[in-house]
Amino acid sequence: MSNLADIILNETRQIIENKAEVCPEITVESEFLVDLPMDSLDLATLIVTLELTTGIDPFRDGFKTFHSIAELIALYEGAAV
Amino acid sequence: MKHIMVTGGSRGLGLGIVIHLLNQGYKVSTCSRNKTTAVDDLVNNNEHVKWFQCEVGNAEQTATFVKSACEWAEVPLWGLINNAGIAKEGVLATFPNVESDALLQVNLNGALYFAREVLRVFLRQNTAGRIINISSIIGSRGYTGLAAYSASKAGLDGLTRALARENGRRNITVNSIAPGYLDTEMSSTLSDKKRDQIIRRTPMHRLGTVADITPAISFLLSDEAAFITGQTLTIDGGITN
Numbered sequence: 001m002s003n004l005a006d007i008i009l010n011e012t013r014q015i016i017e018n019k020a021e022v023c024p025e026i027t028v029e030s031e032f033l034v035d036l037p038m039d040s041l042d043l044a045t046l047i048v049t050l051e052l053t054t055g056i057d058p059f060r061d062g063f064k065t066f067h068s069i070a071e072l073i074a075l076y077e078g079a080a081v
Numbered sequence: 082m083k084h085i086m087v088t089g090g091s092r093g094l095g096l097g098i099v100i101h102l103l104n105q106g107y108k109v110s111t112c113s114r115n116k117t118t119a120v121d122d123l124v125n126n127n128e129h130v131k132w133f134q135c136e137v138g139n140a141e142q143t144a145t146f147v148k149s150a151c152e153w154a155e156v157p158l159w160g161l162i163n164n165a166g167i168a169k170e171g172v173l174a175t176f177p178n179v180e181s182d183a184l185l186q187v188n189l190n191g192a193l194y195f196a197r198e199v200l201r202v203f204l205r206q207n208t209a210g211r212i213i214n215i216s217s218i219i220g221s222r223g224y225t226g227l228a229a230y231s232a233s234k235a236g237l238d239g240l241t242r243a244l245a246r247e248n249g250r251r252n253i254t255v256n257s258i259a260p261g262y263l264d265t266e267m268s269s270t271l272s273d274k275k276r277d278q279i280i281r282r283t284p285m286h287r288l289g290t291v292a293d294i295t296p297a298i299s300f301l302l303s304d305e306a307a308f309i310t311g312q313t314l315t316i317d318g319g320i321t322n
């Protein structure tokens with residue numbers, strides 16, 4: 001798994017655990033707002049944190065749709081090249 | 082100690098807010114396009130305040146200011162006062178589009194860019210927070226010759242209500258304060274006739290002062306105001322009654 005994928009998985013887990021929630025098993029197929037105990041502000045927190053840790057902002061030029069962890073990883077890997 | 086950010090703190094209401102918040106024990110960062118001697122005096126005599134040059138309405142400069150101010154403060158950011166604003170008068174039929182674009186860019190987009198950056202800080206900090214937008218009674222009442230200004234302030238109140246809903250679950254409150262006519266540089270262009278008319282129509286029989294507004298700011302920033310959000314507080318000596 002790529003470094004970016006690791007970072008995204010770890011940050012996601014961290015945000016869930018910070019809410020004092022038991023983190024369910026996270027796979028790349030997990031959908032943020034469906035399978036994980038996350039709301040839209042948690043997702044915003046994740047994006048803001050990722051921008052800070054990776055220096056990458058895939059949303060600079062506008063909205064891009066994603067639902068699952070795999071889709072978000074693809075966005076970051078696409079923006080990193 | 083808590084850090085509060087005030088836009089447009091070089092004179093008028095913004096400067097009054099900065100001084101008031103310093104007296105209340107806050108650490109205050111502020112910005113404007115130009116430095117004034119009043120700001121210079123303040124900064125030279127108080128280590129808890131810092132001025133930055135920043136053009137409100139410019140997204141990049143906003144992000145840079147918020148980052149630099151947070152690094153300077155070294156304590157968590159607690160609040161944003163979106164105060165910077167401009168007013169230009171003229172009937173819309175002959176009001177140049179470039180002028181209304183510029184006004185909306187500062188008064189509405191400028192406040193929105195600031196709110197965005199500050200909300201990102203609140204999320205990163207994982208803390209509650211406060212946003213106070215300085216609106217105007219003109220936003221709800223309208224005024225001949227102030228169509229763009231009125232639209233910008235009505236937009237600001239809409240922003241307040243939406244952000245209050247969006248961020249309430251993080252204990253972040255968002256409110257507007259809508260002053261009536263204040264005795265600042267912005268209102269200095271009022272003709273004597275208009276000024277007298279406003280004073281006659283105001284139950285308190287005077288224009289507002291900066292000191293009439295600042296106590297409401299510190300109240301909305303306080304823990305006592307934790308359940309007040311999405312509101313527009315009118316402070317106008319009763320003129321819109």
Ligand SMILES: NC(=O)c1ccc[n+]([C@@H]2O[C@H](COP(=O)([O-])OP(=O)(O)OC[C@H]3O[C@@H](n4cnc5c(N)ncnc54)[C@H](OP(=O)(O)O)[C@@H]3O)[C@@H](O)[C@H]2O)c1
Nearest residue numbers: 089091092093094113114115136137165166217263265267
């Ligand atoms: N005065 C009134 O009667 C009245 C009534 C109701 C509401 N309000 C509202 O209260 C707020 C403050 O008004 P005021 O009377 O104190 O106005 P003011 O005396 O004209 O001061 C405006 C402040 O905002 C700054 N500013 C303006 N445009 C800016 C920009 N693009 N970027 C950065 N800073 C900018 C100015 O500094 P620079 O010019 O150096 O940038 C100054 O510090 C405004 O939002 C206004 O709409 C005023």
